[in-house]
Amino acid sequence: MGDWTGVLHLNAEDRKGKTVAKNVYFQGAFKVMRPVYHDDSGRACYYLLNPGGGYLDGDRYQMKINLAENAKLTLTTQGATKVYKTPKQYAYQESEIILQAGSYLEYFPDPLIAYQNAHFKQKNVIRMDSTATLLYSDIITPGWSPEGEHFSYKTVQLLNEIYVDGELVVYDHLKLKPSVQKIGGLGFMEGFTHLGSMFIVDRQMNSSFLDHLYSLLDQNTSDYKVGLSLLPVPGFTARVFGNSTQVIEQIFSEIHRNICQEWFQTKQYSLRKY
């Protein structure tokens, strides 16, 4: 299993209110830039890079993130994750994220674009302390083909496991196979093209905050459709259908802004990539 196309290990810790890297190790087609401190909160922001520009046949990526007590980190990518056609072997990425007591992670990767005949599998395992905070989102686009045809990829499979204090509390498994599923139809994308998912785990979550978010987001519009629900631990999940990445990003940004304001009394900052 040691045969990775790219490996990234990042251990971060809190030093007098500032989060700094204790160890950073990367190899092959995976890189991380020097951290950026967007404000004076001490939270470090890391941008992930894929110098190869995309995932190819049989590529395998591994990421391990460990936040020590009270470390605060934002993790994002510098652009969309592109998976090119995979004629022989699917492309794979696995991540293991450990969040120790009082730590805080925002992990907002850019959307996934699977090209014609691409097969991609991703597995995220998050192990967190019940006093830690997790904010995670992902977006699946309809992919790309030379003819502009939607859903021409073979398979996109995303698995998220979240453990709190050692117990599995979220098991999220999506497997989209447009060639065998009626992907646009009832039960699947229902006429929409983009699917966003968000997972938030934090002790401050309660049902009135969910009501508040619903009242902000659940508008009578045909541009998007949003579902929100409480997890079995303090936290919630959001699923959003839309017809563009921007629409879903705006919704996630609105949720994020409210969390920053209500729970942490911080101001949301832009990740300014472009």
Add this chain to the structure above:
Amino acid sequence: MVIVMNDKILALFQLCDSNFPTGAFSHSYGLESYIQENTVHNLESFSQWLQVYIHEQLIYADGLAARLTYQALDEEDFEKVWKIDRLLTVQNLPRETREGSMRMGERMLELVQTLYEIPALSSYRKRISAKQSFGHPAIVFTIVAHYLGVSKSTAVLFYLYSVVSSIVQNAVRGIPLGQTAGQKVIRDVQSVLIEASHVIEQLNEEDFGIVSPGIELSQMRHERVNIRIFMS
């Protein structure tokens, strides 16, 4: 031998009967959201919804869980059964359907305990009381089927039938459909269920918990349906 087999089948029938009070009559598994949006409004659209629900959600969650539970019971691997209970619960992201399954599982368990003495069920109940396990009808049903000595494939198939027949009853009330139309769906769905049970037999553990995003989203959105006849 034939008579013995019939005994077991008859005993399992009791659990599949829509009169068996588990509370399934109050859960629509997101169907009510579709009814309110008028996406499901007649026999054809309901049948289409039901096919997607069976093939894209039921087989990967409850169906595969029933099969894996049966195998674990064969191996007396109870830790595995409790693990499946947790997986089944935490993969159910919409709160209403998750909590609904827990409530149904617990009710079914209490009821079955008055009918049979099954050690695995007693352990399950203790774990649920101690909040170590959640409770799920697929697991209770499979424990009973295994105890009765019904084969694995029959246990899975009957469980699927019990879920689907109560959904059809709910659709008859909720859409509404005529009773005759409901019975037609139940007849037509039988071949679908047999096919589904074959698919379940071929699945790997790694296939567990795959959801169809639309059905899941409608299950989440059901929380916001104001005027409702179903709890999920």
